[in-house]
Amino acid sequence: MSDEQHHLWKLLWDYDPNGLIVVDPDLYIKLVNPAFCRMFQVQQDDVIGQPAETLLGNVEDFKKAWQHNQVLRSQFREYPQYHLYVNQVIFSIEDEGLIAAIMVDISHELERKQELEQLKRETVQKVNEVVDNQMKVVQEIAGLLGETTAETKVSLLRIIHLLEQNTL
Template identity: 40%
Template sequence: MAATRTIWEILWDYDPNALVVLDKELRIKIINPAFIKLFNIGNAESILGQKIEDFFLDTSLFERVKEKNEIIRNHRVYFAKYGVTASVVIFPILEVDMIAAIIIDITSEIEKEEKHRKIRLKAAEQVQEVVENQMKVAQEIASILGETVAETKAQLIKLKEIISQE
């Protein structure tokens, strides 16, 4: 049996991205193992024939592809129910009047970006805190220096008066 499988069938099974093919009514016709894993589906047969809106709450992109034969590239979608952020490519398969979608899980990349953003924000806050502390110290030093200069001036004036009286 394995010898009769084409490279495309093997690729379909091994592609790490979730793949789905829909009919013109936007019903699921075919999914790959990565789709099953990404959406935590018990078995493929249980969702075949279901509307894609069960996974994509907003089906407007699929409608656009269906109506205009447009290709949607790198559209970011958040699947709240599954805690997954994905980059989605949706395109028509004109020869069979179907629509295909490639769903690339970018959740870990988004989490890394968010982690780096938080680190940068914290670093900026720490820099601001250091600058504010340095300004406060500089103002305190200037204040003390001003008092010292004023006291020194007063003492020197007194000393000058004492010397000039003699």
């Protein structure tokens, strides 16, 4: 690989907005990129050589990718201690004896989705409240109409009764 190609790969590694982590088969961290460090609020020098489990918790997907030499796509994962939600792809690089993961931060999208769901719930609740209030008003109006109709009927019956008495 030429120096220029190496430089381009280094730039890609440094500027990729996705978190990138590389571990060995014993699951010790070999490399992390700056985006990964931002996501997990760590310094690169502090995590290199550390067990991945210390930082990531459950690393069963890394083991599975290595043992079965397969690519695990669309692995949704939550890291609540970092307020982080990622969609990750984990794959082995058997020739190099490494396992890599690409982590796409979906925290903002998930938060937006949750906010939209909350807004939907609140809207449905407000609509229900409006309908309930309208039903109460309708019932009150119906009650008032019923009362005035009954009063009118009583008055009309009195008038009819009086007229009948006068005509006899």
